Amino acid sequence: MSAASPSLGSKITIEFDDRVVRQFMWASIVWGLVGMLVGVLVAAQLNFHQLNVTSWLSFGRLRPLHTNAVIFAFVGNMMFAGIYYSTQRLCKARMASDLLSKLHFWGWQTIIVGAAVTLPLGFTRGQEYAELIWPINIAVALIWVVFAVNFFWTLAKRNEPSLYVALWFYIATIITVAMLYIVNHISIPTGWTHSYTIFAGVQNALVQWWYGHNAVAFFLTTPILGIMYYFLPKAVERPVYSYRLSIVHFWSLVFIYIWAGPHHLLNTSLPKWLQMLGMFFSLMLWAPSWGGMLNGLLTLRGAWDKLRTDPVVKFFVAAVTFYGMATFEGPLMSIQAVNSLSHYSDWTIGHVHSGALGWNGLMAAGMFYWLTPRLYGTRLHSVTMANFHFWTALVGILLYVASMWVSGIMQGLMLNATNAEGTALVYPNFIETLNAIRPMMAFRIIGGSMYLAGMGLMTWNLWKTARSGRAVNEQREITVITATARDAMPLKEGFFNDPVVHVFAFLVLLLGWLFLPADANIVSLICALSFAALVFSRFARDHSRWSGWYERLLESWLPFTVLTFVAVALGGLIQIIPTVMVNRARNMEDRIQQVYTPLELAGRDIYVSEGCYNCHSQMIRTLLPDVLRYGDYSRMGESIYDHPFQWGSKRTGPDLAREGDKYPHSWHYNHMRDPRSTSAGSNMPAYPHLFTEKFDQKTLPTKIAAMVRLGVPYPVMTDVEIKEAAIKQGIDIVTKLKAEKLVAAPDTQIVALIAYLQKLGKYETPEIEGRLLTSPQGIRAPLAPVNPDSERNAAIKAAEPAAE
Numbered sequence: 001m002s003a004a005s006p007s008l009g010s011k012i013t014i015e016f017d018d019r020v021v022r023q024f025m026w027a028s029i030v031w032g033l034v035g036m037l038v039g040v041l042v043a044a045q046l047n048f049h050q051l052n053v054t055s056w057l058s059f060g061r062l063r064p065l066h067t068n069a070v071i072f073a074f075v076g077n078m079m080f081a082g083i084y085y086s087t088q089r090l091c092k093a094r095m096a097s098d099l100l101s102k103l104h105f106w107g108w109q110t111i112i113v114g115a116a117v118t119l120p121l122g123f124t125r126g127q128e129y130a131e132l133i134w135p136i137n138i139a140v141a142l143i144w145v146v147f148a149v150n151f152f153w154t155l156a157k158r159n160e161p162s163l164y165v166a167l168w169f170y171i172a173t174i175i176t177v178a179m180l181y182i183v184n185h186i187s188i189p190t191g192w193t194h195s196y197t198i199f200a201g202v203q204n205a206l207v208q209w210w211y212g213h214n215a216v217a218f219f220l221t222t223p224i225l226g227i228m229y230y231f232l233p234k235a236v237e238r239p240v241y242s243y244r245l246s247i248v249h250f251w252s253l254v255f256i257y258i259w260a261g262p263h264h265l266l267n268t269s270l271p272k273w274l275q276m277l278g279m280f281f282s283l284m285l286w287a288p289s290w291g292g293m294l295n296g297l298l299t300l301r302g303a304w305d306k307l308r309t310d311p312v313v314k315f316f317v318a319a320v321t322f323y324g325m326a327t328f329e330g331p332l333m334s335i336q337a338v339n340s341l342s343h344y345s346d347w348t349i350g351h352v353h354s355g356a357l358g359w360n361g362l363m364a365a366g367m368f369y370w371l372t373p374r375l376y377g378t379r380l381h382s383v384t385m386a387n388f389h390f391w392t393a394l395v396g397i398l399l400y401v402a403s404m405w406v407s408g409i410m411q412g413l414m415l416n417a418t419n420a421e422g423t424a425l426v427y428p429n430f431i432e433t434l435n436a437i438r439p440m441m442a443f444r445i446i447g448g449s450m451y452l453a454g455m456g457l458m459t460w461n462l463w464k465t466a467r468s469g470r471a472v473n474e475q476r477e478i479t480v481i482t483a484t485a486r487d488a489m490p491l492k493e494g495f496f497n498d499p500v501v502h503v504f505a506f507l508v509l510l511l512g513w514l515f516l517p518a519d520a521n522i523v524s525l526i527c528a529l530s531f532a533a534l535v536f537s538r539f540a541r542d543h544s545r546w547s548g549w550y551e552r553l554l555e556s557w558l559p560f561t562v563l564t565f566v567a568v569a570l571g572g573l574i575q576i577i578p579t580v581m582v583n584r585a586r587n588m589e590d591r592i593q594q595v596y597t598p599l600e601l602a603g604r605d606i607y608v609s610e611g612c613y614n615c616h617s618q619m620i621r622t623l624l625p626d627v628l629r630y631g632d633y634s635r636m637g638e639s640i641y642d643h644p645f646q647w648g649s650k651r652t653g654p655d656l657a658r659e660g661d662k663y664p665h666s667w668h669y670n671h672m673r674d675p676r677s678t679s680a681g682s683n684m685p686a687y688p689h690l691f692t693e694k695f696d697q698k699t700l701p702t703k704i705a706a707m708v709r710l711g712v713p714y715p716v717m718t719d720v721e722i723k724e725a726a727i728k729q730g731i732d733i734v735t736k737l738k739a740e741k742l743v744a745a746p747d748t749q750i751v752a753l754i755a756y757l758q759k760l761g762k763y764e765t766p767e768i769e770g771r772l773l774t775s776p777q778g779i780r781a782p783l784a785p786v787n788p789d790s791e792r793n794a795a796i797k798a799a800e801p802a803a804e
Helices: 019-047 059-091 098-118 136-157 165-184 203-221 222-236 243-257 261-263 272-284 286-300 311-333 334-342 347-376 382-415 431-438 440-466 492-495 498-515 519-542 544-553 557-582 598-609 626-628 665-673 699-711 719-738 749-759 791-799
Strands: 012-014 187-193 192-198 476-478 772-774 780-781
Touching: 019 059, 019 098, 019 440, 059 136, 059 165, 059 203, 059 222, 059 347, 098 136, 136 165, 136 286, 136 557, 165 203, 165 222, 165 243, 165 557, 187 699, 192 699, 203 222, 203 243, 203 261, 203 557, 222 243, 222 286, 222 347, 243 286, 243 557, 243 780, 261 272, 261 347, 261 749, 272 286, 272 311, 272 431, 272 557, 286 311, 311 334, 311 347, 311 382, 311 476, 334 382, 334 476, 347 440, 382 431, 382 440, 382 626, 492 544, 492 557, 498 519, 498 544, 498 557, 544 557, 598 699, 598 719, 598 749, 665 719, 665 749, 699 719, 719 749, 772 791
Parallel strands: none
Antiparallel strands: 012 476, 187 192, 772 780
16 A cells, blocks of 8 residues: 555555455355255255254254354355445545454354354254354454444545445444344353353343344345445446435434334234334335335436346346345235234245345345456456356246245145134144145255355356456555545534434324323324424425535544434334333233243253254244144243243244143153154154253253343252252153153153153243142242143144144
């Protein structure tokens, strides 16, 4: 790079750090191949259970590896490549620190390797998209800080006064992902590979899907939108269609998205106001999402001819179209009536893949095809091969998504079908619905394999392109500016101005509509709408003050960043804080979950480790078909001690919320050894290792101590008493198994898992029972298990085949 301390207004030649771009690009390609290969394998395992050859290659352990590899390894590395490339050019400055760039790259790859090792070994937190163990999570946070420091430091030394729209989305990504990741991953460690999240039950569900939904929003959407706003205009050699639309797109998206997480929990025991809030804001997402899609597609005005000849434009246009399709489908699925059909089904799987592979994957391919010739000073090896990749990937993802739509809707309709009187299920056997969708599951394998083959074509094409040239770093002459030409807005001015004050006043009135009592909330809503109309009329008469303020804001990265943080943090605070305050045992008026015994707690950890939550839910929704099939609907207090919650998001098998005492110990024993012996046609893998491996007695005292710190009301017990209680309960289970000529040792994992499964659905009703005693295991329990079903449900259960 040129000499230091250039004078104001002087022209200097800088060399961009494109080496880190190349590194992230190739890492994305390699990890993309790995993640998608694992995806094809787990898709095949759902149709061919024989492919679950070992415990560490079982579906329950590989599925989290697949999701993490695609999200954090494939899309994550692609995102970093795009950000590093575009940020340097938009700021007209080299990245602030080469050391931080290198630390970021190698640190992120180390994290991915750590995940690739630990997840198949069964080390997991048991929460979707948040499975990584706590040491890796700390590493993620530290490396993210390294990335953030490098990025914001570059903004501070930029030689371009105004922040371009792509940088807005990068800023939102960095600060929001940090907030989401840290809050959702707060845990109490019980060892180097295990911890318990501090949230439980409905708290955990809300925080998890606040994170899970917005991980999609701010890791898989906002940074890719920033990449779209930079690379799409470059590819078609046209400016962005509408600057004003990009402003509306950004601010409405970052504010609204953060509120929509509860739509993953509709018809559950989540408080009704949160469910309605999530659905309301999800429907609002239609507007900004489609505004962004149209802004991208209309950028091609006057350049649509490039769609015929340039594979890069093909990939970008298809990706933006998939973005529009996925963001139309998401709000649609958040409507409560639609969600009752789509949730827990393959429809959700299809929706996720249309975003991850259709939007992110095609966008990545287009960016890589555009970048590689420039990063290596050459021409693309084969345009024909790139075009073939496009059609292979497009047909593959369409086949995948369409098969999941058919599968999800078919199974959802079958599971929800009742007779005309609503007193019985048309398809009482869960496996009957599973067998009906097997052809669609096979088409998913074909579609995924085609997409993977396209990735292989791209890898070869780009490798040959790189070999035909040599790595080059772009050099560019720029004009130096100083801090007086940028970042001049004081932080105070960023908040105390007409636009921000008016928006916050409107939000206060709107929150009054949500939280004030009857009548007062209607008055608050009327005031909010009247105030909004007044503000719009004032803006229509003279918007120069607002426009001038925003132009100054774009020249100051710190006020812009703080304002963005406030916009995204507000929704989370309003949803989470009331739930955390209310979800306590003393506030439960209906049912309170029974505390797990030491052996049951060990069994629960095995259940989580094996990834059973990937196929089984533990949440009976407030829907008639769910109640008829599984029993009385779940209450908030019934998972109040679950760290983590296990409500699930997909039912490849039936719900287990009321599994306790439904079958004898021997049924669970045989089911885990050979699922087909108890449930003909099941696609569940066998778990032979559970019959030989011991459960972890050594850490049980530490785990129970952690639970006590989290508020679980365990009595005072010594380490010896805890271990003795576990073995004593294990002996009781083994004795009952022996009576049916089944052999097991009391300290094996199968015994602990049986103990856990038999506890599911047990609860206390203090206001009714009021009489508590100490169980043989030393844990407070009601005098008798309280798990009533109505006569109608009991009759239905008696007639239902024993099928899991």
